[in-house]
Amino acid sequence: MLNEKLKKYHIILASASPRRHAFLKAxxxxxxVRLHPxxxxxxxxxKGTEITDVLAKLKSEAFKDKLKPADILITSDTIVWLDNxxxxxxxxxxxxxxxxxxLSNKTHHVMTSICFTHQSKQRLVNTTTKVTFKALTDQEIxxxxxxxxxxxxxxxxxxxxxxxxxxxxxxxxxYNNVVGLPTHLLYETLINITNG
Numbered sequence: 001m002l003n004e005k006l007k008k009y010h011i012i013l014a015s016a017s018p019r020r021h022a023f024l025k026a027x028x029x030x031x032x033v034r035l036h037p038x039x040x041x042x043x044x045x046x047k048g049t050e051i052t053d054v055l056a057k058l059k060s061e062a063f064k065d066k067l068k069p070a071d072i073l074i075t076s077d078t079i080v081w082l083d084n085x086x087x088x089x090x091x092x093x094x095x096x097x098x099x100x101x102x103l104s105n106k107t108h109h110v111m112t113s114i115c116f117t118h119q120s121k122q123r124l125v126n127t128t129t130k131v132t133f134k135a136l137t138d139q140e141i142x143x144x145x146x147x148x149x150x151x152x153x154x155x156x157x158x159x160x161x162x163x164x165x166x167x168x169x170x171x172x173x174x175y176n177n178v179v180g181l182p183t184h185l186l187y188e189t190l191i192n193i194t195n196g
Contacts, residue, residue, distance in 0.1 A: 002187060003028045005194035014059055014075045019180035027183060036062040049126040051086055052077040052113035057124060060117040073117040080155030082108040087155050096145050096156035105135035110178045116189055125189050127182045129173030136167055
């Protein structure tokens with residue numbers, strides 16, 4: 001299995017996300033967390049997964065010269081895409097309310113890119129999940145924001161929380177992607193890398 005194949009590698013996850021950490025642990029992947037803050041700036045003309053691709057690669061740049069031959073660095077980026085625009089993390093509770101109001105009674109896309117970097121090469125993969133919300137009342141939105149404080153989440157919501165249980169009427173694609181990491185894609189790509 002994958003953890004056997006990874007024995008000769010050293011996995012570095014460049015993410016502070018507790019959800020991403022939990023996923024790798026659940027997949028029996030031994031990893032080290034290394035953080036390097038990056039200003040997430042991308043050209044305005046980029047759309048959808050072009051944005052997450054650029055940002056996932058950008059997050060790997062700071063580590064490139066420090067990687068040893070057995071290291072595999074994993075960087076990733078997730079955005080919520082609605083009405084042809086990227087929705088990032090909310091600045092404050094007012095911003096979170098505005099975001100959730102915009103997602104109410106609509107279908108949006110959650111896009112994630114994962115970049116795998118080691119000394120000799122780099123591989124980039126991405127996926128998209130379609131998520132449909134019911135019409136949310138202002139009271140439901142306020143309750144969720146006040147109770148769950150979703151300011152660290154793209155689109156101002158966590159699918160695994162109360163809002164996911166009461167608001168999501170349809171989902172097409174990877175659920176784990178919406179939580180924070182498309183684990184099937186991570187697994188598949190690591191298998192391919194370790195197979196040479």
